[in-house]
Amino acid sequence: MDTNIPTSLPTCKRIVLTLTLLASFLTFGQNRQQALQIQEEYIGSKIQSFTSELKKDFTTSRSKMLSMAKANGWKLSETLENGNFVELQDVGPDGSPIYYSTFSDNVSQVSRASALYSNGSLHLDLSGEGMQVGVWDGGVALASHQEFDTRANIGDAGNTISAHATMVMGTLIASGVKEKAKGVAYKANATTHDWSRDKIEVAEAAANGLLLSNHSYGIKSDRVPEWYFGSYIKVSQDWDKIMFNAPYYLMVSAAGNAQRMGDNSQPIYGKSSDGFDLMLGFAASKNGVTVAAADTRINTDGSLASATVANYSNFGPMDDSRIKPDIAGGGNNIYAANSSSASSYDTSSGTSMATPGITGSMLLLQEYYERLNATFMKAATLKGIVLHTADDVDAPGPDFKMGWGVMNTAKAAELITNKDYASIISEETLNDGETFSITVTADGNNPLKASISWTDPAAEYVNRGILNDVTPALVNDLDIRILKDGKEFLPWKLSAANATAAATKGDNYVDPFERVEIDNASGEYTIIVTNKGSLKDQSQNFSILVSGIKTNDCKINVPTGVSLDEATEEAVNVTWNAQVDALFEIQYREIGKADWNVDYQYETTNALKGLVKGKTYEVRLRTFCSANVMSEFTSELEFTFDGASTQMEEEIVMEELSISEPLKLAIYPNPAVEQISIDSAVSQNARFSIVNTMGLTVKTGEASQRKIDVANLAAGLYILTVQDLEGVKSTKFYKS
The missing domain is CATH 3.40.50.200 (Peptidase S8/S53 domain)
Incomplete structure (x- = not known):
């Protein structure tokens, strides 16, 4: 038995997933x-x-x-x-x-x-x-x-x-x-x-x-x-x-x-x-x-x-x-x-x-x-x-x-x-006498189903007058089996001799589509495809379809812990938390522009390049678990790019960011988790900005509602600044 996974089937190799992703954006x-x-x-x-x-x-x-x-x-x-x-x-x-x-x-x-x-x-x-x-x-x-x-x-x-x-x-x-x-x-x-x-x-x-x-x-x-x-x-x-x-x-x-x-x-x-x-x-x-x-x-x-x-x-x-x-x-x-x-x-x-x-x-x-x-x-x-x-x-x-x-x-x-994430859809060729074999892991929640389907050559024999002739029309008889721990699971079949009877499981020698299914499947299974007799023209193309499996441990979760750091003269790094077997898509653009710049990254950091000093940008991320399965985007994170900071110590940055006295902006809670509330009177025209310790503006918006969502900010120290009719007020807060 050949137990090698065919190269055309989905694997966890990063290059395969990346190329498939690029193809998915073509026109249709x-x-x-x-x-x-x-x-x-x-x-x-x-x-x-x-x-x-x-x-x-x-x-x-x-x-x-x-x-x-x-x-x-x-x-x-x-x-x-x-x-x-x-x-x-x-x-x-x-x-x-x-x-x-x-x-x-x-x-x-x-x-x-x-x-x-x-x-x-x-x-x-x-x-x-x-x-x-x-x-x-x-x-x-x-x-x-x-x-x-x-x-x-x-x-x-x-x-x-x-x-x-x-x-x-x-x-x-x-x-x-x-x-x-x-x-x-x-x-x-x-x-x-x-x-x-x-x-x-x-x-x-x-x-x-x-x-x-x-x-x-x-x-x-x-x-x-x-x-x-x-x-x-x-x-x-x-x-x-x-x-x-x-x-x-x-x-x-x-x-x-x-x-x-x-x-x-x-x-x-x-x-x-x-x-x-x-x-x-x-x-x-x-x-x-x-x-x-x-x-x-x-x-x-x-x-x-x-x-x-x-x-x-x-x-x-x-x-x-x-x-x-x-x-x-x-x-x-x-x-x-x-x-x-x-x-x-x-x-x-x-x-x-x-x-x-x-x-x-x-x-x-x-x-x-x-x-x-x-x-x-x-x-x-x-x-x-x-x-x-x-x-x-x-x-x-x-x-x-x-x-x-x-x-x-x-x-x-x-x-x-779900192709290449929770299902397999693959077009293959079986050569005469060979065995096609793959190993899959059941997801533990759905029945494990494996099917083969093929376009069979036309039969040489045609009926010319025999009543109820049972001669099989199938030419190339492929067989699918699922194996585990010495047990063999067989496909469905029917019998014309008892047409009202429920389908049974056994050797199907007449249909060019076969399906095997296992309820309450758990663990690893081997799926094999073989043929009986000799194949016409020594080979047969077939399609294999499998569901109820998991091909990797990726979770379709929105990226977390997104933050900006390490600015250079033309770029700034965005970082986020790691996730097993995930590919991340990073999109960023200048505010007001229609088109996004797009990068893909398996690591947890990516440089946003080609930025212009003084321009305001937004960035968002999502998780890909396969070419077709992805999470929602994170909320857009806004920042104004000012280039590299030469004074990195927190105290100096805070001093540079401080606005003239008096600093009478009260907020709660502090440290913050999901949001902060402004405990001071503000007008309908008030605007806020949040600046991190690198001097990057990471969030801006209207302050009139006096509630600001900070759930997507990374843990750390920030400056909140409110511009209002009375002038500028600032205060520090921690995001935990």
Whole structure:
């Protein structure tokens, strides 16, 4: 076993933390330069050649489909009584017509992404501004709707305006002209497409840096034979190929609304009326995120009070026992933009409405990660974070109704915030036959959770007609374990043979996401990642996510004991009390200036340089425990710079600072701790200044309230001077 910590994981080395900090101040958003950075990583990859294959496939299959439709009298498209739009898109290997259908029903709430807004509980000021998302649907959205400003664009030749696509687009990016119609990523840009060439267009967009696309549609479930359900078929394979060849791109799709339709008469588990075994097509791909709809109740603090799967939302499992759907979001009674006019709205429900809530939340997480790390996450990392932080529902672990639970965007953002402080988020590579290993220390307060997530190669095998085929679609089978004192902790897994049973812990050989968790963890644990068999291409990229740990002993405390001393001709030193494993940020500027001078220091002293005699400055400090975790600033400490003092003895300095008699300024308490009070009459125009024994003015302000805060002053002797209508009065005081 390799017990070395990989160099790419966070360490306590000071240079690593400093460089990460500098990166965190770069600009963010998904601009052309950032897209080019992603494209550069794809140079030499297979995404372009696979796109060419898709185009050839499309031409051949489209011709065959139209010919068979004519021969069999199949409708090319129709609008059903429930308002769903249905269109013939392909023919299966057994000659079955494959219809795509939108997923809306009549039956509330979207993701807790509001915690990430400027007025949200996390105060992150995220809105999706500058980010890009793709929407494919049964037609295009009304791009001229008042909710979209100029942020919605039509990306293909589609000219059929769709009410469904418009509502999906609204749930994603509506600006909030009507507040309750406000989208999750309400300042993001979106490109709308119809679904006729979805694979080709997505592959091209992914090659150009697209991060996320929303697909609130799927194969119509009452028009395919039973063996399609839960199967890994060619369309599942094609989408997995796109995502594997473009590893920053993630497809988000709706689970479907056929739970009570009885469309699968031979499910792998239970009766047709139970709603199991309904995953179809690209919703069955390994690498994408498939979204269920949930009825949720959220507490005022943002925690999940209760959740049940919506009574229309499709259940898994996949026939090979893979966990689908992956995640759940609110999908009931969503009020959103409508295509009837540029100012019309409507209410709808369904997995179609839950899906853009998840997609928009993921877009905000990409925005936040890039802001802090100057790079976007790979799709496996994003997917992993969402599943790692989801709110569990009912029994511990995942299930086949809502996957890993209800998405909690706030918890996902906190995991990103705590990176290298109380969490690990790291993108790694496992070479065939090697062992990846890290040692962590549990924080003693939260469950220890460790997850791995990877974008798996498309399976060579696809089902071509076998009912309930249990052949695993997983190609590279990675395994995560946590070890301590000879005990091995295993990941969650589910079984299609008993789909209603609670998740168990054991060897998971089907899912490209695994999570191990330990309640009441204490002390050190070793996390290892290995693989079974041989890895395709001899290696597999993966992301590891760990929470419930502490990576250092730093405390997020405001620096204390801040004081100024040792002035030179152009500088003065600021000092403060030490703190274990902390990096300190020092900001100072001339009073009235907009920009701060910024220094970073692991020691407890720093020279404020470039000062000008006679100018008044302010300085403040804060503590960094990681690139993203920091304390509040200290109060600003004001001082007037007079250069080096040549007479350092306290008595001489006091003599120089003394003002003409009489010194009749009374204060209490003395010595002071938190504040001093002036026990003398002062006017509304009175001003005070506090000078230390170095001759530096360390605090000034109005004296009319007769109370002065001295909590941030270092212990020592000071002169308090009050300038009033009667002249200048001074007295000494001690700060203890």
